[in-house]
Amino acid sequence: MAYPTDPSPKFQTYSHPEALVSTEWLAENLDPPGLVIIECDEDILLFETGHIPGAIKLDWHTELNDPITRDFLNGQALSELFSVKGISRTDTLVIYGDKSNWWATYAFWILKLFGHEDVRILDGGRAKWIEEERQISTAAPSRTKTDYPVVVRDDLELRAFKEDVFQHFGNPLIDVRSPEEYSGERTHMPNYPDEGALRGGHIPSAASVPWSKSVNEDQTFKSIDELKHLYIDQAGLGEASDVIAYCRIGERSSHTWFVLKYLLGIERVRNYDGSWTEWGSAVQVPIVKGTEPGSAPVWF
């Protein structure tokens, strides 16, 4: 671990206390060598309106996605991107963003596919920092160019593809979308653009736990007891050690993926980023409509 962790008592109750920092802690650790603060937002201009001093911008859509194939950037592209941004492989990365940290956890997840060791999420994200009227800067970040290595992305442990979901049937699936999307009343979030799924509903046997249930009003993560109640008891994860989460394009489910893996400590959690835009459009895949999970297909 490259940099001291945040000793907040709340974090010590989670499986991976080192994966979170509080706004108080970050305010005291704004510019130490070896720590890089990264803002990752849904709105591409929000960073420019003011950001945490010293933070650099990372855009999920134009930088983390491949411009041609529906996939993420590869090791070569990440090496180029991070070298220009001045990030080293051994740096501690603290990520925060708008929308309850959706894109912060998405970036966290993608960086874990590349095995970047020390990545942390700012509990409460951008909204909490702003709400607390902490220091904001519009100064453009300037970091010295680095030489981030070319690392092969490993999708095996943390990412699920459609075929993996078939193999996974019989094990728990968590659908983190809104109840209307789960039941099939609509194919996209209320008030969001329709990204083109042809059918509405959910993957058979998936439990519905909207992502927002895991956060408090101030966007911080709920306590370990509340999270256990929500996922282990109510959603029936029980002793499960292998879970797949999905949503519409994989951003909200990266948030839940973080909760399940880093806060609850479930051994194997994968994010199915193809999510409903793939499943809801694929030919001959089974779908369940309505509020009941339905049973896992047996013929796969």
Added chain:
Amino acid sequence: MTTYPDSARELIEAFAEVPKSSRLELLLEYANALPPLPDRYSNHPELLERVEECQSPVFLFVEVLNGNAQIFLTAPLEAPTTRGFASLLQIALNGQPIDVVANFSDEFINELQLTELVSPLRIRGMHGMLARIKRQVAEKTK
């Protein structure tokens, strides 16, 4: 070649003149310049139409006055990109004769050369705003 009212043509030129790296800053300037709603709308949100295609809540209303379109748009401060799009459409179309608005080409959005910087997904919201402005103008001039 598509013809635009001067207001729209000047916006296209403004974005074409700055280097690619400065176009987002320019969009932010327009976002900051979006005028607040007049009281008759800010006090009556139910009169405004929600633009469902936008990721952030955008509301708009069109009035027709002496054959010209008066366009009102609002978007939250936490969504500067959306505010920027709203501002550009407002500048391009506000006060224009209704037939100019009705025939206004969607190509305007591409000509701003923002798609590559902002991503096509985000640009889609701007098309949604324009389509709704045109529809309201058509409804109000029947």
